[in-house]
Amino acid sequence: MPRLSFQLQATDTATAARAGEITTDHGTIQTPIFMPVGTVATVKAVHTRELEQDVKAQIILGNTYHLYLRPGLSILEQAGGLHKFNGWNKPILTDSGGYQVFSLSERRKLNEEGAMFQSHIDGSKHLFTPEKVMDIQRIIGADIIMAFDECPPYPCEYSYAKKSMELTHRWLRRCIKRFDSTEPRYGYDQTLFPILQGSVFKDLRKASAEEVASLDREGNAIGGLSVGEPAEQMYEMTGLVCEILPKNKPRYLMGVGTPANILECIALGVDMFDCVMPTRNGRNGMLFTSEGIINIKNEKWKSDFSPLDPQVGGYVNTFYSKAYLRHLIVAGELLGGQIASLQNLSFYLWLVGQARQHILAGTFGEWKKQMMEKVTRRL
Structure with missing residues (x-):
């Protein structure tokens, strides 16, 4: 029995977009999917209940570096792992x-053994080796x-x-x-995804994709993109490796991105995405909606009592008005960042869910053209 299984359910005829289903011991994930980022055991400002009920998240992301430093491995192990620690x-x-x-280029040294770095919290020194990182994630x-x-x-x-x-x-x-010589800690299976690299050089990306593909793991990740390169290069590299x-x-494109980035990369054959943008931008007053991008701080929303995004639906999008959210954000109220984060996350999950439905229906190409116009315009 594989640690993780993936069933490909449909491929769009006009693009390389795919719909599928990933099965894990903690449930199934319908792809394409967006994963809210819960760096330090929490998706910022969002309750677990809201992630499930309003956002309709199917999988979330945590970060080894941050969790290793805080709360630390001892606490996580005592809790029975991250699932029990944060209730997800x-x-x-x-x-x-x-x-x-x-990102800690000023605080780390690389060599064959691994990476020596200084904690951004207290300056203490730590060594991450491939072996240690496997043990930490276990x-x-x-x-x-x-x-x-x-x-x-x-x-x-x-x-x-x-x-x-x-x-x-x-x-x-x-x-x-x-990884293959160790066992899971908490009675359920775990799966290792390789990451391919190569910057924006075609021959390196091709070589890395071939190397990763040859290892025949249960899924694969595309790293080193969305780090400052032009979007066209991101798409070129993504399309190249998805063909290999x-x-x-399942194919996971790490750290991407805007709604437009996600739609373009779904069309290239990517199944999984994550990005801090929905919550980070939301806390700063930027909303991603089904009709376009809103800077809720702008004066034009001051007396707009229409709901945030009724097309996306859910409690937050239909209950709160743009005028109320603007008031909260401008006043610096914590609830403002929470509502905006929920709105953006629910939109991202709605967007990939809509993409999936159109792939299954065979109408993804035309729908994508319409949505690209909407998700890139400023309201």
């Missing part, structure tokens, strides 16, 4: 910390755990990208060896 009973994916180590208890990789910066020289990719591949083989990665395995 559906699937969880953990990012291995490779991106965080990349203790966290995620259903899907990510291989430890190096995420090269953009822009970077070809020689650096090649060296970085080769290091990522060597680390990946160590991750697999450690196995069709019978």
Whole structure:
């Protein structure tokens, strides 16, 4: 019995968009899917009940680097893993910390063994090796755990990208060896996804995708994009590797992105997405809606008593008005950030859900054209 299974249910005739279903011990995930980011054991400002009932999230993401530092492995192990610690009973994916180590360029040193870094909290030094990162994620208890990789910066020289990719591949083989020689901690299966790299260089991306595909794991991730490169390059690299990665395995594009990015990459054959944008931008007053982008701080919304986004539906979108949310955000009330985060997350889940329905119905291409106009316009 595989640790994770994926059933491909439909492929759009006009694009490479796919609809499928991932099965884990904590439930099924209908793809394409967006995963709310719960970096430190919480999706910021959002209750677990609201994630389930209003947002209709099917899987959330946690981060190994942050959870390792706070609350720490001892607490998570005592709790029985992250699911029991935060009360989320559906699937969880953990990012291995490779991106965080990349973002700590002033505080870390890389070598063959791993990455030595200083905590952003207290300056203490820590070493992440591929083996240690596997052990940490076992203790966290995620259903899907990510291989430890190096995420090269953009822009970077070809020689650096090649060296970085080769290091990522060597680390990946160590991750697999450690993962396959250890057992889950809490009585349910866990699955390892490799991450392919290669920056924006076609030959490197192709080589990395071929390497990852040859390992025949249950799913695969595309890393090192949405780090500053133009969107056109992101799409080019994504399309290239999706043609190489196995069709019978889920494909996860890490850290992407805007609603437009997600629609374009669904059309290229990606199944899974995550990004902090819905909650981060929401706390700052930017709403993503089915009709376009709203800066709720603008004066024009001051006396607009219409609901936030009735087409998306749910309690938050139909109960609260734009005028009320504007008041809360402008006044700096905590409830404002909470409502805006819920609105954005529910929109993102609605968007991928609509994409799925149109893929199954064979109408994705035309629907995507209409939605691209809407999700990129400013209201």
